[in-house]
Structures are given as C-alpha cells and as structure tokens.
Amino acid sequence: MDTIIRDFPYQNWITIIFVVCLISLAVAKSFYYQQFVDFINLRGADRYISNRTRGSFFFEPLQLVLLIIQCTGISLLIFTAYCIYYEVEFRDNIKVFGLVLLGYSLFEVFKFLVERFISYALRFYNRIQPFLYKRLNLKNALGLFALCCSLVFAYHQDINHQIVYIILSSIVFIYFIYQLWLLRLYRDDFIRFPFYFILYFCTLEIAPYFILYKFIANG
Template sequence: MNKCEVKSNSRLKKEIYFTVPLPKKIKVDFSQRLIESTDWATYLLLGCFVIFALAKYYYPKRFQEFSMLPLTNQYFFVHGKNDELNHPFNMMLFVVQIICVSIFVFLLFQVFNPSEVQNNKWLYIQICTAYNVFVLIKFSLEKIVANIFSMDAVINNYLYQKLSYRNFLGILFFAGNLFFLYIYPPNASSLIAFGGILLTLNAIALLYSYKKNGKLILSNFFYFILYLCALEISPYIILYKSFV
C-alpha cells in the first residue's frame, strides 16, 4: 500500500520542459516621442468660452440674432444702421476672432514648419500681434478712403457687415481649434480643407455685401475696382509674401 503511494507521488512530481530557441540579440528601437503641451491654448479657448458667455448674458437678444446670421439678415436690419463698430458686443467677438484665427495659424506652422514652432517660443504671440496690427491698419485705411470720398455712411455699413461676418467665422475657428487640438490631430490636408472652407465662406459674405450695394458700386465702378485691388486683394498678397 505504501509502495503504491510512493509510485503515484513520483509520477506527479515528473515535469516536462520545452525549449524554445531565442535569437541571440533582440533589437528594440525606442523612438523619441515629443508631446507638446497645449495648456496655453486650453486657457485661451476657455477664455473665449467665457467671452461668449458674457456676450450672451449682457446682450441676449443681440447674441441670438447674431447666431442666426447665416440664415437671416435681421441682425443687420436691427443693429447695422445705428450701432457703432466699436460696440462692446463687436469688440468682445473681435477678441475671440483674433485669438482663434491666431491659434489656427499656429497649427499651420506646427504642420508645415515645425522647426519654427520648436525654436520660437513666442511664435503665437507674434502671430496674434501681426494679425491684430494687420486688421487695424486695413480698417484705418478703409476709414480714411471713406472720408476722402465722403462715403462714411456707406463704408461704415460695409465695414460693420464685414466685421460681423468675420466675427461669426471666428466662432467657426473656435470650433475647428477644439476639434484639431482635442479630437483629431491636425494634418496638412485637414487644415487646408478647413481653411479653404472658411475662406470660401468669407468670399461669399463679401460678395453678398457687394451685391447689397450693387447700385452704388455700378455708379462708382472705377473707384470700386481701385478699392478692391488696393485694400481687399493687395494686403493679403503682401501678407502671403511676407510669410512665404
């Protein structure tokens, strides 16, 4: 009886070993992964969200009409005639426009010129300043031209419409920046497609403004062409050449 137990125990203790041939050298490549912090962009976009909230809180009816701008022109009929360009509502959304357009341009630099982003820590501030100065200089020149030709009322109405449309595009830039920073990493094709869509919308808005003032444009067609070349086309060509 004891012998049987010993035999069974000896059988249980038997172990089977398998040998698996391994290569002598295992080469493992560790690629460095650069993770760039977007905390500053998060704070800026959060600030834009706060500005939206303040604009809606202090000007609820105006904000509602502004949000319907692509569908109806009621915003211009109610606010476009008597309101000044420097109305607080316009200025709040203009700040959002500057911040969001500058972030989008920064993303373009990240994709097309990453070395500049890594070597220049003040790049975003430079972009933001350049865009702000560009818009203000262009606006001042348009006001001067309006004063020279005694067309202040017409040009002010046109500038008001253009500012309103571009402030609305600033909201679209805000949404696009959220998408590229936190949902879908930006690449060349997606940034170009998004930027092209917004440029097309901007062109449509300008054409609508020209159509609305069609009679005035036809009666002063030469001055309109001069204005179009000097203040609407050439500044963007100069801006493009300065970056490229």
C-alpha cells in the same frame, strides 16, 4: 501615458485661451443679447444699423469681444497649422503665435482705419456701414470657428495635413463667396461710388491679404 503627461501642459495654454474666449462671449451675450442675435443672423444688419443714431458699431463692447476672438482664433489656427505642417512642437514655438497674433491684429486695425478714412473722405460712410457690419460679423463667426478648429488641432497634432488644408481653404472660400454676395447686394451703392469700389476691392481686399499670404508663406 508619459507622452500625454509631458505634452499636456503645452497644449493647456491653448485650452485656457479657448475657455477665456467662450466665457467672454457668454458674458457679452448676456449684456447685449439683441446684438448677439444680429451677430448670429449674418444677414440682419440693416435694421440694426438703421436704429443707430451715432457712433460706430465697431467700438461697442460685444463687437470688441468678437474682434478679439476673431484675431485670436485666426491667429491660433494659422499657428497650429504651421506647427502641424512643419511638424514642430507647440512648446517650442509659442513666440510664433505671439508674432502671428500681433501681425494679424495690426493688419486688421490698419485696414479698418484706412477703410474709415476713405469712406469719410468720399462721404460714403453712412451708406457703407451695413456692408462693413455684415462683413465684420462673418469674419467674427469664422474666427470663432477657427478657434474651435485650433483646439482640435492642438490635441491631434498628428492630424492629416489634408484636413488642415480643407479647413483653411473652406474659411477662405466662404469669406470670398460672402464678399461676392455683399458686393452684389450693395452693387447700386458701389456703382454710384466707383472710385471707392476700386480702392476697396483692389487696394483693401486683394492686395493686403495677398501680402499677408506671401509673408506667412515666406516666414
């Protein structure tokens, strides 16, 4: 009982993050219901993009909320997995979560800006918007899933390491398979712009995540 009372305050900040994210998502859903339906339907992006006349979907309120949840969820999952793997207390490593969140957020923003620059430079942005939208929706969904898993890990820090590996591997596997499906779906566009495909898949997908993995592994 004493252990539960002693540890709860340090796990409680994770619960607060979880609740704030869910409330933010619920509020955004109430104001942007149709866009939320498109988010749930990972394949339903073409109709949404075709109805847009200007601007970027990335800067819409619902997408910004989902992006924040994605960054928070993925960062929190990495943090909880780190604490479980090295058998350290959450309370002693809150700064680690802050660094992971900052690093992952900057990584995603930088990657997004590079993608936009390349697609605009090659005059390919309008054609690639559905691809980017579907990929972002999946990452947001995986971020929400990661947020839920992090809450479970926070209250079961003695959880089997194999379960943590399975969760992390499943997220990476789903993202990889979905990427292949998107590449197959939009293969005609990529064939017309092979230079963008090389820059995108090799430079913007494989290299950044490999660097991020090495940074986390060596950190």
